[in-house]
Every structure is written in C-alpha cells, then in structure tokens.
Amino acid sequence: MALRLGKELLYLCGAEVAHVGPSMEESLAAIREAFRQKGLGVAQQPPKTALHPVNEDAFLHAMPAYVPEFGAAGVKWVSGYPDNPPMHGLPYISGLLVLSDVYTGMPIAVMDCAWITAQRTGAVSGLAAQALAAPASVTAGLLGAGVQARTQLLALATAIPTLRSARVYDVAANAANRFVKDMGAVLPQFSLQIVDSAEAAVRDADIVVTAGPIRKEPQPLVRREWLKPGALGLPIDFDSMWTRSALGAGRYYVDDLEQYRYYEAQGYFRESPQPVGDLGDLSTGRVEGRQSADEVIVAMNLGVAIADMAMAAIVYQRALAAGTGTVLPL
Ligand SMILES: NC(=O)c1ccc[n+]([C@@H]2O[C@H](COP(=O)([O-])OP(=O)(O)OC[C@H]3O[C@@H](n4cnc5c(N)ncnc54)[C@H](O)[C@@H]3O)[C@@H](O)[C@H]2O)c1
Structure with missing residues (x-):
C-alpha cells in the first residue's frame, strides 16, 4: 500500500x-534505541502536557516526540x-496517536494508542530491569492486575530469562x-499465584511492579521492610503506592529526568528521593546501573513519548507493507 503524501493518511484501529x-523482543530493541537517542541528545521530547477535566486523578495528556x-x-x-x-466498563487508558511526515509535516497516520501504550510501557520496564535487576532474578510481585500488568509481566519474562514466577495482588479478586x-x-x-495482600506480593519478590491507579495524593502501601535485599521496584503508577522510605531504600532512577522535574514542579513526588539519573x-x-547484588533500586517510569513514536513508526511501516488499515482523505 502507498499513501499519497498530503492527500491521504492511514487510519489503524486498535x-x-x-x-x-x-x-515484545522487537519492542525491547526499539525502546532501547529510542532511549539511546534520547541519551545522545538527538531525540526531541518536551514534557507531556496535562488536562484534568473531572478531577485531579483523571488526565488527558498530549505527548509529542521526534525520534530521528x-x-x-x-x-x-x-x-x-x-x-x-x-x-x-471502559478502559482506564485510551486515546489516539498522530504521526506526521518528518520532512513536510503532513499527517501520515492516525492510530489507536492503547496497544502501543501497554506494549511500550512493558518494554520500558523490561529495559530498566535488564540494567537494574539483581542477577538471576526469579520472582516478580505485581500490585494491580489490569491491562498494563499483563505487558509488564510479558516484558519482564522476555527481558529477564531467569524469571520464573509471579505473585499478584489486586483489590478486585476477579481482576x-x-x-x-x-x-x-x-x-x-x-508459576502464577494470586495473593491476598500487597505485602504477600512484595515480600521476597526480586522485581516489584506497581500498576494501580495514579493518585496525586498517594495512598502508599509498599513499605521499606517488605523489600528484600537486591529488590528492584518498578512503579508505573507514579508514587501512588510507595511510601517515602520504600522509594528511597536505595538508588532511585527515572525514565526521563526533564519530564520528572516538570512533574515535581506540578506538585507530584513531593516526598520522593533525588534520582541518580534516567x-x-x-x-x-x-x-552506572546496579553496583551490588544486595542494593535495593527503584526505577520510576512515568511514560515517555519517544517510546510511543518509535513503536508507532514500526506499526505504520508494517501496516503499509501488509496493506492493513483504512486510507482516509485529508
Ligand atoms: N508509566 C506509564 O508509562 C504508564 C502507561 C500506561 C498506564 N500507566 C498507569 O498504569 C496504571 C494501570 O493502568 P491499567 O491500564 O493497567 O489500568 P487497569 O484499570 O486496567 O488496572 C488497574 C488495576 O489496579 C487495581 N487496583 C486498584 N487499586 C489497587 C490497590 N490498592 N492494590 C492493588 N490493585 C489495585 C484495579 O482493580 C485494576 O485491576 C495506571 O495508573 C495508569 O495510569 C502508566
């Protein structure tokens, strides 16, 4: 399929x-390259812009990026x-992604963003785990068993071949x-096990993922003493589930420092430690990454648009090659 630039765009449903x-393996490679480009200073990504129409915990984010x-x-x-x-009965996360032609600025694609969001958020945690998890990590503890938790576990299983088991806690038993x-x-x-408390999921886990609702006023659950030596914490729900002492139990990384600072200025992460880097x-x-098998590390993943755009470009090229999607007039 070929598009007439400036006349048509490709629409892709979820x-x-x-x-x-x-x-997931390909996604990990793409996300690794997107972060490398960000680290080299060649990718562009202003911090996301937020609207909160009904209450502070509901958001609409505009997330632009350019990944050469x-x-x-x-x-x-x-x-x-x-x-x-x-x-x-609707998903927590929904939205659209618009791609533009880099050379002319013409829109070339509009696509549903839910799959990309879940896949890349998993892959970012996978990438962080490859750099920061203790050697031979075996067990993951998951708080929140919704849409994101699925790709979190898939990505960790792909990135950390020694991982073999997960304990999961959700306030909703059916979830x-x-x-x-x-x-x-x-x-x-x-080996997948449902447990009946956050503590039971976190204690003895090598990698702890929290994927519950983001709250501007956190309702912390995860306590410092629950984290085993060498544990890696991977919150994808800001600091909503983490006590200050658990977040600061060891070195603290974020996915993107500039965006993190922007969120601090907006009143988030008031009690959080200083990141060592992104x-x-x-x-x-x-x-540097992990220094010893025993240190506790937390890597906070707020979500980055470079990851979305890298994934969307792959999706767009593959859809064109496969003749998938609907061509719409501009
Ligand atoms: N950092 C990122 O890049 C990124 C990307 C996408 C989504 N997110 C965030 O991930 C989180 C989860 O999103 P989702 O799409 O999976 O939502 P979801 O609604 O599908 O899943 C959330 C789950 O958390 C459970 N839950 C709520 N409170 C809990 C508690 N106290 N303890 C245990 N479980 C609890 C809910 O019952 C639900 O099953 C949201 O906060 C979302 O904003 C982050």
Whole structure:
C-alpha cells in the first residue's frame, strides 16, 4: 500500500495496531534505541502536557516526540480515567496517536494508542530491569492486575530469562483471576499465584511492579521492610503506592529526568528521593546501573513519548507493507 503524501493518511484501529505490532523482543530493541537517542541528545521530547477535566486523578495528556532513527514525529493524545473500568466498563487508558511526515509535516497516520501504550510501557520496564535487576532474578510481585500488568509481566519474562514466577495482588479478586488465566496461557512456563495482600506480593519478590491507579495524593502501601535485599521496584503508577522510605531504600532512577522535574514542579513526588539519573543516561553509560547484588533500586517510569513514536513508526511501516488499515482523505 502507498499513501499519497498530503492527500491521504492511514487510519489503524486498535485491533489492526495489535495485529501488525512488534513482538515484545522487537519492542525491547526499539525502546532501547529510542532511549539511546534520547541519551545522545538527538531525540526531541518536551514534557507531556496535562488536562484534568473531572478531577485531579483523571488526565488527558498530549505527548509529542521526534525520534530521528525511526523517522518518527508525532503526538499521542492519551487519557487515563481511573473510574472508567469499575463505573463505565471502559478502559482506564485510551486515546489516539498522530504521526506526521518528518520532512513536510503532513499527517501520515492516525492510530489507536492503547496497544502501543501497554506494549511500550512493558518494554520500558523490561529495559530498566535488564540494567537494574539483581542477577538471576526469579520472582516478580505485581500490585494491580489490569491491562498494563499483563505487558509488564510479558516484558519482564522476555527481558529477564531467569524469571520464573509471579505473585499478584489486586483489590478486585476477579481482576486477579482473569490475569492469571490470561497470562497462564501466554507464559505457560510461569508459576502464577494470586495473593491476598500487597505485602504477600512484595515480600521476597526480586522485581516489584506497581500498576494501580495514579493518585496525586498517594495512598502508599509498599513499605521499606517488605523489600528484600537486591529488590528492584518498578512503579508505573507514579508514587501512588510507595511510601517515602520504600522509594528511597536505595538508588532511585527515572525514565526521563526533564519530564520528572516538570512533574515535581506540578506538585507530584513531593516526598520522593533525588534520582541518580534516567534511562537515557543509563543507555549511554553516563550513569552506572546496579553496583551490588544486595542494593535495593527503584526505577520510576512515568511514560515517555519517544517510546510511543518509535513503536508507532514500526506499526505504520508494517501496516503499509501488509496493506492493513483504512486510507482516509485529508
Ligand atoms: N508509566 C506509564 O508509562 C504508564 C502507561 C500506561 C498506564 N500507566 C498507569 O498504569 C496504571 C494501570 O493502568 P491499567 O491500564 O493497567 O489500568 P487497569 O484499570 O486496567 O488496572 C488497574 C488495576 O489496579 C487495581 N487496583 C486498584 N487499586 C489497587 C490497590 N490498592 N492494590 C492493588 N490493585 C489495585 C484495579 O482493580 C485494576 O485491576 C495506571 O495508573 C495508569 O495510569 C502508566
């Protein structure tokens, strides 16, 4: 399929994006390269801009980025509405992504962004785990068993070949049950266990992922003494579930320092420790990763548009090659 630049764009619905989307292994490689470009200073990514129409915990984010190696320039317009799943039967995360032609600025694609968001958020945690997890990590502890938790576990299983088991806690028992059923089919080699408290999921876990609702006023659960020596914490829900002492238990990394500072200025992360660096710095070797098998590390992943655009460029090219999607007039 070929598009007439300036006359047409490609529209991809969620199922089409998922159909042509890269595997987790390919996604990890793409995300690694996107962070390297950010670390080298050649990718552009202003901090995301937020609207909060109904309350502080519901958001609409505009997330632009340019990643030269992928020929990708665009913006993701993504919402996070915590009440959607329980009250409306709608997903927490939804939105669209627009890609523009780098040389002329003409729009070339509009696509659903839910699959890309989940896949790249998993891959970012996978990348962080490759750099920061203790050697021979075996067990993951997951708080929150929703959409993101699935790709978090898939990415960790792909990135850390020694990982073999996961304990999962969700306030909604049916969410944990569905998670174990779905992920048991995807990762048959894994031992998956539902536990009845956050503490039971976190204690003795080598890698702890928290994927519950983001709250501007955190309701911390994870305590310092629950984290075993050498544990890696991977919050994708800001500091909503983490006590100050757990976040500061050891060295603290973020996915993008500039964006993190912007969020601090907005009133988030008031009690949080100072980051030693970000994933761009780690990927270029500007900051060091894990120093000992026993140190506790937390890597906070707020979500970066460079990752979205890298993934979207791959999806776009594969959709064109496969003749997938709908060509719309501009
Ligand atoms: N950092 C990023 O790049 C990024 C990207 C996408 C989503 N997110 C965030 O990830 C989080 C999860 O998103 P999702 O799409 O999986 O939502 P989801 O609604 O599908 O899943 C969230 C799950 O958390 C559970 N939960 C709520 N409170 C809990 C608690 N106290 N303890 C344990 N479980 C609890 C809910 O029952 C639900 O099953 C959201 O905060 C979202 O904003 C972050």
